[in-house]
Amino acid sequence: MLCDLGHALNKILKDIINRYHVSIGDRVHYIPGWDCHGLPIENKALKDLRKEAHTLPPNTIRKAAEATARREIETQKAEFQELGIMADWREPTTYRTLDHEYEIRQLRVFQKMVERGLIYRHYRPVHYSPSSRSALAEAELVYTDDHVSHSVYVTFSVETNFASPALQKLLGSLGETSARLLVWTTTPWTLTANMGIAVHPEMVYELVRGRDAGDGILIIAADRRLALEPVVGDVDVLATVTGSDLVDTAYIPIFSSLAAASAPLHILPSSHVTPDSGTGLVHCAPAHGAEDYNAFRALNLISSSTSIVCHVGAEGAFTDEVAIVVGPEAGKTLAGQEVLKGGSKAVVNLLEGIGALVKIEKIRHRYPYDWKTNEPIIVTATSQWFANLDGIKQDALQALEKVSFYPEISRNRLESFIKSRSEWCISRQRVWGVPIPSLHHIPTDRAVLTSESLSHILSVLQTKGVAHWWDGPVSDFLPPSLSAEEGEWRKGTDTMDVWFDSGSSWSQLPEQHADVCLEGSDQHRGWFQSQLLTAVGARSSEGSTPQAPYGTLITHGMVLDQEGKKMSKSLGNIVSPMTVIKGGKDKKKDPAYGADVLRLWAATVEYWRDMSIGKTILSQAAESLRKIRNSARFILGNIGPKEVRERLQRVEQKDMHIAERYVMHELYQLEQVALEGYANYNFPKVMNALGNFANITLSSLYFDITKDCLYADSLSSFERRSVVTVLEQVLTTMTRVMAPVLPHLAEEIHHTLQGYEDLAMGSSVFAKKWEPLVCPCSSRNAKVGSDVGDVQPPNWEDVVAEKSMTELLRVRSAVLALLEKARGDKNLKSSLEAEVDLILPSRARPIRR
Template structure:
């Protein structure tokens, strides 16, 4: 060995990776700095400028409610939206994201009442006074503004890029004017009407609720069976059967408080009924022996058992008999009321699945009750029955004078259904005691069942007849369509991801009642119409325009200002003849109208939107209200596609709740791990289903991220030595051409999956590509060439050329998903660049695709799998330290596999110092894998000396006298390096 050779530090002669891109990401510290950089450089505006003139792709943001810090559901939702808009932006579209907020509504009112009044012992102001109303609304506006600022910052911390300087807000003056304008369009077209119907009413919140504002929870309810004595039967020419006049029809209900509102009993002509006689009774109250009762045959045994009765069946009771039958109200005479007849009416909703086969019908307290009553109105009037629907319960849940004996005339005052805290009142007990007192209670019990609750207060609601403003679902709109038919057609014309959403929304539209718009609150856009004494809406374009102009300039507060009525009616209409409606619009109408003042009015967007994306609950919410509003005013949906995601559960699949202590907040995840970890979790879930999240799942994503980051880091380090040389495809070694083929395949998968919104498919493919095909195969194979080959080596230069392409593809493909990490990597590689997010996905040449080559290498890699499996055992048993110490004999009896190996440097592919290919089956004790038949491996030690530079064991070490401890390849490389230096 020469003196020169002794002094050489061979590690300094290698092209080892060098990069400032750290192994430890430090995302919680770096990400806020990146957000600040994006804001300072105006990245959003640069994106808009770079996309000017391109075809627009618009995802319209469903507005979150402005009243609290964001939760994990918000994070999931906004990340998905951000990935979509970024992916289209990087594929040649102008994909502008405009965030928005829902600002009106009850929750904000309640917060203002709590924080500004109740907590301070102050009374809520009298909102009938214009000045007080406007001041209260100003307080609500300020509260919403505060949370919009907070949530906006939290969304941007997630890496969301959008127009946060100019978001859309439903409380902006222009937005309020447009929302009011949409209402006035509906009113002018005759679709708006004031009606008295049973609506879901929140006693706690003192307002009507829409379907979208109701959820269901189990409650433990009273249930009662009640007797309605038969009093009259229409003979209809047949022989009278007077035995029924001594009988009673038995109904069953889980809402005893609705009995004072009863006006009819529904039966089904499809159900078999019988007349039964009580033979013996073992109860403290209820029917006595000799009483005759009418039941559905399938339910008689269960009912009589509940009342502890012995009975016998006397005869059939026909549908004709039931249809001509009238009963007395069970509370007849109480408080001087209930003297009216109770007719039996045929109803399609009646079954013999539960109860008695008869349905107690209180048209004030149920949709089906109301419908069956209205369907029989003419018939009832012909029979002399009063068809006016009563108002037995007021807005506070108290009985009114329409419930004699339970209302204001009752000793101790009116009974109450639900109190201000959502607790059960005394109405049920009062009704049950009254029924026992008059001998009309058949039986009683308790039942746990699903019951509607307010989505916001989480308290039970009641069905209550009250005057409200509605939009017709089935009125002919003068073009042969109805709102329902328009909406159903729009659903058929819309793409749904996943597809099941289409059936879900269709079922809701098919079954829904007329759309109730009115709310009895203060903070929102008013139902800005005038009505005459007959309830007819004023339709005057000049009046409407004055209203809209005022709202645009002053906001909807103008409606509540002193003198507003006279101002808007002008000189053309007598204020004494017109009443100003003071109800406000349901906030779902607000959010359902956002497409008008956002998509239509902003030149940087377009109508309709390409995509709406929200949680699956929005089939009854935003998707639903947007569809109805747009169908009512434009005849179609405001979207071309609807994407839904599920809800986030804890790691056990249980719903997150503060009481359980299992809530995972996005703020905590970002503080501990970083937003990109949260985004990676979103990208690797089946987001359209319910997902799970917790410490273990977060750690799994941290581990996956770390491997991915290290792959990117190694590429950056290796590309430090890249000169940017482009090697012609024909000149590349097969292995490099194989990797370009894989990029072509991945490019197709990535683009198709972004189009299909299948992000998990992309994330899984790229993670597997990085871990399995790059780190564990291609990079591993090429490290020797990249580190040790001479500067002029085509193999080394080709590898750099391909790694450069892999890096550019991987980082840009991942940029929509992991915006912080990819930005850091891109700027590390290209310090003069502005941002990776201003780049486009690389255009992949068609000639990179080479299926024949890929098939050949599938065979080569199959043989390699057997070799690596054999060497792993040798390493485990410590017969070798690394694969470079081996020179196995590979027996390949399969002709196709042998052909694939021809001309290959298989020892380099297997990372060994030598290899022998044998065409025989190999000895019985050779290593084999069942999945690769025809291949076996005999592990052998490499012969020769270990090269001090490359660590390969070869027989030509020392062949160059100037470098006696190097192989010939490494000695030549050093000589070339010396010349260059």
């Protein structure tokens, strides 16, 4: 995929860290890599083929997807190099999740988790994307706040003979033979899978009758009566009953499968019922809701896949099993209707036809979407492979205790996500990915995924390639213990969640541990978690101390437009990093800023928060870079070429004037801020300090007061040699400070300083270690025969010079203000015409040189 600004920001921040550590002499192990599997690549390949996935054999899709992935990698690789990302970009030194070695390592990680009993298969409700035709993990969801649903209030009938004793007694005392249970749902299509109605045992419920003639008895929660007035109108309360007294009341179902008898369903107790919304009676469809499923499991009402009613197929449409079983519409089927489209409306129409519909309301609410297709998802029961996180959750949290977080507040975010998860759905219904190599016994529908079966299968895949899982016969993968069984076998068709792909990346590191991981804040739900969970799941053992696969986690925010809005094609506010670097078609509208401007922007924003970018912001970054570059140009133009500087006799610190000592003090302070800022990933602090030094200390002060000396004095004069000594060190240190962020400018300065003949030899500013400030003349001016190692560099932190210069600058500011006033009064044209007399009080202390 083309590199966007989020990619660019991420790669630049990583590169700044890498370049800094290279500068200070650390060995950096950085391997560029790509996640290659998953839906985006598969969809792009299918789009190129102009075919639907279900019309093509797996081999065709996989070959097309691999070609697409390799093509996109080359495109991104070229763009990352345009950003100035320092790495060995040759193919053998990069990694891709489609590489054979990577896939085998990933499967070995998976096998270790199987050996620990962490992987299991289950039929239960999961997030499912009809648009992707696959299950999704929580990390693959985005939530939209303006989703529109049609919520319905529906009644289910209760006959006296099937009511609980308490309800039966009340109805008898009222002379009634039936009542209606009022429920509310925002997903009418799930009513076909209704398996019960939940009440809270401790809540109070009311039997009410509408004041309009002919209305029967409704049962609602007492706490919801006022809120339900727009639905049920004015009512009279006839009696009250607790939720526990309603439990076991049977009611008549509306929908069922054609093969099932219309047996009564029951009211059941559940703590997930609240008085905050709805009617206080909750429609339960265990196939389509985690809370419903858990409530039924807790009551031992479901124990196998056949116990759950589900009428939704892989395409998100009703199957041919669902039909209405009561009233005049009995026998009418919903088969083929998509539940998120016409299916939900068809259900509402049927409910209205049998008189069960009380009211329909259009509501706007928060709803999960597939983050890749941007289409709504559903919750539905399917057979999926899961990783049990309850067994490793505490180990994962313990491992995080030793991890450093930047910013520190992001620790809470990651820990909260891990604490809230009990399992991870790791299977996907796609063919482009790493297979979950399970074997299925056709006669019994038994799935086999054991350490023994995996050992045999992985030995085959190691030799013949992972693609052989799709191409080879099932007989190749049957270990002796299974091939001896009667009946046919088939290979599993699920692939692993791509988060398992990327989460296994720690396994390729020499020590299976990274010093730093840096990603966007959305990766607290994704990569940060999957790395930790796979590492702890595969490596931890009883009695051992769990270890995280990383030492430091750095989180950056999202890139917004100049007005703080999220970038999107519909708004037309997307900024391309390649347009920033190379310019657009209209160079006046979109000038070419070059990579260093984009890098400077990335290093000056508070990246740990969401940040903005736009024409004004880029223009400001370009101006900041221009000022830093101009300072370097001024210095290079005055210190002379390399051969002249080689003959220059530098001036010792002890002989320098106060201005030179002050500038070196400020330079020392800049370097200390830079070293501390880079070490703590606070790049804005570094670049702000560099900008202030270039603009204030140099341009506004030192360059101004030394111009006469540089232009008029002889090359051998003490004053000029003193200034050049300082300027030379200033440029060297400034280049070191800017190099991690502005490598192109730093290299240009370095080559100019060293002489362009070094350019042909591959000289780089990063090839020499960044040493803290030392005297630029100590070794060069030492006397012949002296021990150079005994020469101690000066301490450039000069508090006396700083204090004295501060007093002088205060006087200077007063003088400049008077000169400006004199020019304004037209008493002089130039400051050179003025004479300044300073009269100091007798108690004033002399300023030391």
